[in-house]
Amino acid sequence: MQQNQIEMQVLKKHNFGAGPCILPGSVLQQAANAVVNWNDSGLSILEVSHRSPEFESVVLKTQLLIRELLNVPQSYEVLFLQGGASTQFSMVAMNFLQGRACGAYLDTGYFAQKAIKEAKLFGKVAIVASSEDKDYSYIPDHFETPSDAAFLHCTSNNTIEGTEMFSFPETSAPLICDMSSDIFSRTINVRDFDLIYAGAQKNMGPAGMTLVIAKNEFLNSVKHALPSMSDYRVYRDNQSMFNTPPVFSIYVSMLNLLWLREQGGVTGIQLKNHKKSELLYEEIDRNPLFYGTAMPAHRSKMNITFKMHDPSMEAEFLRFAAGHGVVGIKGYRTVGGFRASLYNALPLSSVEFLVQVMQHFEKEKTMVYSMGTQIAGS
Template sequence: MKKWNFFSGPAILPATVLQQAATAVIDFNGMGLSLLEISHRSKAFETVMNEARQLVRQLLQLTDDYEVLFLTGGASTQFALIPYNLLPHNATAAYLETGQWASNAIKEAALFGKVQVVASSADTLYNHIPKNYNVPADAAYFHITTNNTVFGTQMHDIPTISCPIVADMSSDIFSRPLTNLSSYGVIYAGAQKNMGAAGTTLVVVRKDLLNKTGRQIPSMFNYQTHIEHHSMFNTPPVFAVYVAYLTLQWIAEQGLENLAQKNTQKSQLLYHEIDRNTLFKGSVAIEDRSQMNVTFVCTRPELESEFLTFAEQNGCVGLKGYRKVGGYRASIYNAMELEGVQTLVQLMQEFEQRWA
């Protein structure tokens, strides 16, 4: 039976990427050596790193003002590195608190400077994206989370403000074309959703924002170090960068416009069923629903785990909601085929016929 993988991250990857990655573990580029055992300074790997960075430039249509870095430590490390690099001790950074990861980012920033939370949906368990708020014009930056993996909300509009936006795009990068590049100071994303395997983190940074804190920063935590060494200051996470490179190639072949259209189609199909089916209902405000992580609950709580078992027995895995939230979460990233969503919808209909 075909398995459909709805895990939220690490998450589904294109089958061709997995095949190429497995081959490289045994024999990379016909070199007769594994990708895991060659020097990261070999020409073969330097090409991978450079082309991966170039693909990001191309997909996001970056200007020369921006640098592309592949780092480690996940988005959680960036929660600290962003204020470390961008927030002077006496300055203020503005944050929009739309979920658990935004909340974690706020906590880390407070160690480096002043933090102003301009709006929060914490008191309604992050079931919507706050809309009416003011960002102080003199903020060092305004931090947003474009898609909230845990709760299933997504920002469909990016505000127009006068300070640079720092965006955690971990769970929706490359799911749609990027617009208004110049609004952004930093874009970052852990690879393990739309961009590859766990182990590397993409950071796109506008160079003119750096070196202004007056702070001495350890080499590995300083974006400038990695810019100067083209993400090769020390041994990079070779395999994770390679999988990101393969996934970026796949994304470029598909095209961001096409992927965006497909993502809209998949999420509309699933939300339509959630709204129609008497046994399910959506978890968040309709206008803020995520195209990547579809969260919903069972209207008859006694059947909650029953549906998970039923779905799993029929090939749909990874549907359990985040441990602190419960319910269901269907993550339908770029690599999820329409057929996977159709399968899930059909199982929801069969489940309704059986229990309603």
């Protein structure tokens, strides 16, 4: 790729940030208009009453879109909560672990560890398997769940470590899954789970709202008293409006889900996401400067993690990429390296451009090395 070809792209930012997610331009424009004047009502979406019939219809439409896109059975509830997925770490244990034998957890990385830490405040925790022995570069697939487990908790996509679960364990215990960073990116069978939770800020919408999809039978298994704001049944019985919900986040999520439906739904976007991730992994494996950190069979389609064989070059590559409009690829602070998040709204053209930037950087370094070798040998 020629230097002038790269420079033509500088005006556009290619956002690979891990969250909040990139949103489609059409969604951003509709949201911007609604902030000023929502549906020609003379009110901003930021100031409209959450008890108004107009906003109640937004909540209902968003729930119906989720049911449609994920094929959610009627025996499951679709709830909107606040506090992000991190609040769910304690809320899950508070609802389903207290007074029961143990909660079983699959330890696959940073956020699974956080969930385990919170659960221990409410009862006994059994870690059924862990990939810590290899820096969380894979998903354990051979383990047994204790027969008396109240539930088995897993994390479908590990945002920091760059691994993803492509199949889920068969277990007699209720299955709970944190799907924060890959929900709506691929097809799932909701019936395989008793409860799914996901922060909105990856593939659904802006931060501030958490989606919970829960089997009613599972919710009804809770018999002990709970604080109202920590009780899933309260949200269910009040149509997710026990208190003021995150109005703007729900509204923008609705817009984004409408956009997703236009892309062919989850099935359609899954094909696009596969193409994006395969393109970037091919370059990581080909380019002699880089290497992937996750085991190939467990590589995430959403969060691609990689490093450089020469760590001293990583800061230089970050500057080089940023100088050409590629942002958000710095790895998580505890692991370093790089992370490119390929959420639904990120176009294939951005991934193609990142690949071109990586190739151009490789050529520059090869040229510098070649010149240095010639000078040393003269």
